[in-house]
Amino acid sequence: MAKLAVLLTLLALVGSVTCQGYTGNASPPTPITYPSPPSLSPSTPPTYPPPSSTPPSPAPVSPSPPTTYPPQSTTPPNPAPTGPSPPAPGLRVGYYSSSCxxxxxxxKDTVKNAVYANRGIGAGLVRLFFHDCFVEGCDASVLLDPTTANxxxxxxxxxxxPSLRGFEVIDAAKAALESACPGVVSCADVVAFAGRDAAYFxxxxxxxxxxxxGRYDGRVxxxxxxxxxxxxxxxxxxxLKKNFADKGLDADDMVTLSxxxxxxxxxxxxxxxxxxxxxxxxxxxLKANLTRACNRTGDPTVVQDLKTPDKLDNQYYRNVLSRDVLFTSDAAxxxxxxxxSVFLNVVIPGRWESKFAAAMVKMGGIGIKTSAxxxxxxxCRLVN
Known part of the structure; x- marks a missing residue:
């Protein structure tokens, strides 16, 4: 009977959570445009290829969350992790404590100035870290400019x-580092520190x-x-699970980093x-508002979270439950x-923030380069 009571309580909480989603009374979000990297503007905005999978199933009549919450296991959920995962081999906290x-x-000071001037740049720095690590590993390969050779x-x-941004913040931090201790701090570590600091602010x-x-910069x-x-x-x-598994990350990391x-x-x-x-x-x-906001020339932008668009918080998970998210990957x-896991990130204070910290450290260990x-x-924009 005790387990049944817990189950009924959790299901009731799910219902209360979904009521806090977008009500449709707000005006369409004002699109925000951020500058593209200098001298790289394309003639037309790029578009992703259409999805290859079959269309999603029709929405259920009731707006309530799936009836499969909670999962089949009746054991209480584990508490949020107490700290980040152990660092990848070759990496350590305080790596530059002696050398720089x-x-x-x-x-951190460079990122603070940038985020306080434009919080959208901070979001870009978190995304920059993610996009760097998923291609060729966390090696600053995403920073390299086009050259005759490439x-x-x-x-x-x-x-x-043209959506990735924050390059100028990395440039500024690297210039200051080269002035303080030339040839010591890798661009890959600057990207990792900047992603961490942007999340903090x-x-x-x-x-x-x-x-x-302790990362080294890649050449590819x-x-x-x-x-x-x-x-x-x-x-x-x-x-999505395959994309993350290919990088050594599991489904929980995927939910957390989303x-x-x-x-x-x-x-x-x-x-x-x-x-x-x-x-x-x-x-x-939300669909009606977005349709109006997107019905303009070019490829407009809209905020991803209508509730707390300038704060990195767990509101995203409330939006997932109430179907107020943009992407197919979010709805999944x-x-x-x-x-x-989405539900727990809503109802347990501090759970998602702790898990996000651990997932950022874990992601930061993908494909580490060494001096070899x-x-x-x-x-940071050019190989030596």
Missing amino acids: PKAEQIV SRPEKLGVPNF LSNANIDFAMPA SLADETLTNLPSPFAGLDQ GAHSIGVSHCSSFSDRLASTTSDMDAA LRSSETGF NGEIRKN
Whole structure:
């Protein structure tokens, strides 16, 4: 009977959570446009390829969450992790404590100035770290500019251009580091520190953790590798799980890192399939507002979270439950496999923030380069 009571309480909480979603009374979000990297503007906005999977199932008549919450297991959920995962081999916290003692503070000060001036740039720095690590590993390959030898590096790949931003913040931090301790701090570590620090400021210091360092910068950067490695906004759950598993990350990491969608903006082309579909499960009022906002020339942008667009918080998970999310990949998290984790991130204070810190550290260990296959760049945009 006790287990049944717990189950009924949790289901009641799910219902109360979904009531806090978007009501459709707000005005369409004002699109926000951020500058593209200098001298790289394309003639037309890129679009993602259409999804290859079958269309999503029609939305159920009732707006309540799936009846599979909670999962089949009747054991109480484990508490949130107490700290980040152990660092990847070769990385350690305080890596520059002797060689460049002020390294992390220099990056943090640079990021603080940028985020306070434009919180959208902070969202870009978190995304920059993610997009760097998923292609060629966490090696700053996403920072490399086109050259005669390589006319199409990662930053020109469809998922990255023109939406990826924050490059100028990395440049500023690297310049300050080269002045303080030349040739010591890798660009890959600058990207990792910047992603960590942006999360700290965007969350009002609720996401606060140590980032291991010791990465080297890679020399390979290919635009053609971006679509095959970066999760698509059109992806369903199985494809998302595969994308993350290929990088050594599990489904829980996927749910956790998706919470970064609680801040920043998205191009309309990234969720146009959901607006055009008659079977999309997107909230009807949100769909109507987005259709109006996206019905303009070019590829407009809209905020990803209508409730707390300038704060990195767990509001994203409330939006998932109430169908107030943009992407097919966001909606996929309502599945019976991942929906309970979404629910727990809503109802347990601090759970998601702690898990996000751990997932950022874990992601930061993907594909680490060493002195044997990497370098410490003098300029983050060019190999030495």
